Amino acid sequence: MLNVENTIERIREIIDDDNVSQLQEVLDDYHSADLAEIFENIKPEERIVCFKNIDEDKAAEMLEYLSPQLQVELLGDIDEETASRIISKLPHDSAADVLGDMEDNESETYLDKLPHKFSEEVRELLTYNEETAGGLMTPKMMTVNDDMTVKEVLSSIRVQAQEDNMELYYIYVVDKQQHLLGVVSLRNLLTSPINQTIENIMITDIVKLHIDDYQDYIADVFMKYQYNALPVVDLYNRLKGIITWDDVQDIVEEETTEEIYTSSGIATGNVDEDEILTGSIFKAIQARTPWLFITLIGEFIAVHVGHKFEGTLQLLPVAAIFMPLLAGLGGNIGTQSITLIVRGLSTGELTLNSAAKHILREMTIGLLIGTFFGCLTAIVTWGWRNNLYLGAVVGVSMLINMTIATVIGTFTPFALKKFRIDPAIASGPVIATTIDVLGLIVYLSMVTFCLLKIN
């Protein structure tokens, strides 16, 4: 792939030399995906210079690889006529995405300048929620009737598909009212006798999406059936558009990001993922505070536990200095367990059926690792403080702590899944706090009942 840093340096030099024809030539040489990567990494003022010096077809191709913000920014930097022409070269779904991200009056200006038919079709797409099939699909696909022959279809493709922006993966068979009857793959079309009618070669068990389906469901369907493109129909089974696998890539990445964020206690419910990372600080705080607040309450319970044992800490202050050690390792091994189970449930590698088996498995792992780390801690502590009993109490607490942590870390995601709550919500914050509280109770009780009695 491209060496971005070297490329940018080269382009920067050409811009500094003000050598327009060389700049055009160099930019024209790159694949539009490479151009997009370059654009993401140069300064805004350089971006404008470059954007004005690529031809409009390439500009449209490149825009598709860029983030919505950058798309809107770049189009706003050039004159409206050129921008409209570039937008009209985008596939319908991409055009709708760009226009949907603009201010209303801005997008209206462009829509008025676009070719009438294109503009009407894009306007329809804009009426759908952008997280549903309607908002993701493109209305351009190859449709034929079921009484046509392979030969007729092939010549029809020659006409229809030459139209700009047509995606060509499958041929969709519809009746006069656009009801979806069947699907023919290009491969099937190309290898069937040319006088065969479409009705005889089409598949009628169609995997299809409904126009109101949400994007997480759409991603699941694509991941499961692994088609390149899927048809989208309305309530009456009328074909409205298609969604292609490259649209789904972005959804999958977005869903994964959401899963990872949720696991670390970043609430994605009311705030868009992009905004949390790069948007207003207020939005970021809104996403981050809720789980922190729950942690605060949980940790105050830990403080309360500590308070109950204040007498012990007064008599044996050295006990306090081992608290972070126990909390740290318990939290750590617990997080490992949660991560494994949440991810396994998310990829489908784990199902509820195996819950008991996995809780047992993690408990065994917790016991074994806990024994090892418990012994290690006991020996180090004993050697350092020259106090066998203290060593034993810290070591046994470590063992119990780590085992409890694995069990809670495994049990909780399964339990949430059982009650149809997103298991990712379990993770990090709440469980770490729970483990903190339980660990503290175990340790301080042991100190109180074993150590104080002996001393």
Next chain:
Amino acid sequence: MLNVENTIERIREIIDDDNVSQLQEVLDDYHSADLAEIFENIKPEERIVCFKNIDEDKAAEMLEYLSPQLQVELLGDIDEETASRIISKLPHDSAADVLGDMEDNESETYLDKLPHKFSEEVRELLTYNEETAGGLMTPKMMTVNDDMTVKEVLSSIRVQAQEDNMELYYIYVVDKQQHLLGVVSLRNLLTSPINQTIENIMITDIVKLHIDDYQDYIADVFMKYQYNALPVVDLYNRLKGIITWDDVQDIVEEETTEEIYTSSGIATGNVDEDEILTGSIFKAIQARTPWLFITLIGEFIAVHVGHKFEGTLQLLPVAAIFMPLLAGLGGNIGTQSITLIVRGLSTGELTLNSAAKHILREMTIGLLIGTFFGCLTAIVTWGWRNNLYLGAVVGVSMLINMTIATVIGTFTPFALKKFRIDPAIASGPVIATTIDVLGLIVYLSMVTFCLLKIN
């Protein structure tokens, strides 16, 4: 999509009734991806009964959707002749994957029974590392010469593509020695004049993979350029096979899992992800212990810090009970920052260029959230213990702690990225421990120098 639970119940009843013909009929009705989902969720003995009752074409299609373990298990449960026939219906890359996951003598048995040409081709695939392009590709693709006309190519497709297992996305143009010269999309082929020569319509700026490329690189190329299929060439630019986007789905999922595991301190270097979750307990321990051990060392530093302040704790034991509160919230907000930055770097939304901006942004967020939580904690502590000074010390420590945590959580991934180390390694364990240690120093110093002096 399928309601798996209801379906399984229905199938279970049919099996119990011993109604073979009904079972065949019902199973035949499902899409092979649905069958795979059903197979993943029924008991092993039911699986065998069902597997013996689907026809061989469907069995082959379904196998492709299953995990390697299940594939090997199912094939081992039926007679070798049938198993060989099913394997011979798989695409070459899938056949190689299945055979590669078997014991050597077992796969040899099948290879000997397979059609000679197929067996030879699969044997060649088995010589490649399964994480490289060679191990992922299928050697079946449509190749043509550059002097053929569109018409000749179309009739050639009719012959070549009818051969089983041929993927048909693009037409690859090669010379007599199989050197890759160009690529023609099916759409381009179908819309070009039929007497045009291929040379005139092929694209020669080809995005291609090398046979030794590793899967993470391959996934990056697919994600960037968003093609359905990419050609794989050897050192001399000879076309060896193609990789299709559905092969890449699995890689992306695997890479994401690896990233998530690494972030939670599960070492994926020497142990396969699958094995950590479901393999031998020994392997799981091997993956989980290293970072726990580093945490142990880190937390012993925390113990040492505590030890330095033992005098303080002796005079003011109540100070100890706030330690978990501070560590909990610091760790939590720090983890949020790490997660955001590591994920941003991984999706490409963040680059090193924006490091300074983001460190500042996170610091501001840390200061604001820290001030809020600091005040809250101070007020609660003051009210509860009726000690304004204690409240103030705990509150100010909270503020400093949370701010430090965001800065460390943001800075570390960027720094690792700068030195070309996987930023994911930074996460969870090490940083949480660092924050623990620094937080303890801040808090106990404040207790010592402010609180003890006042009392």
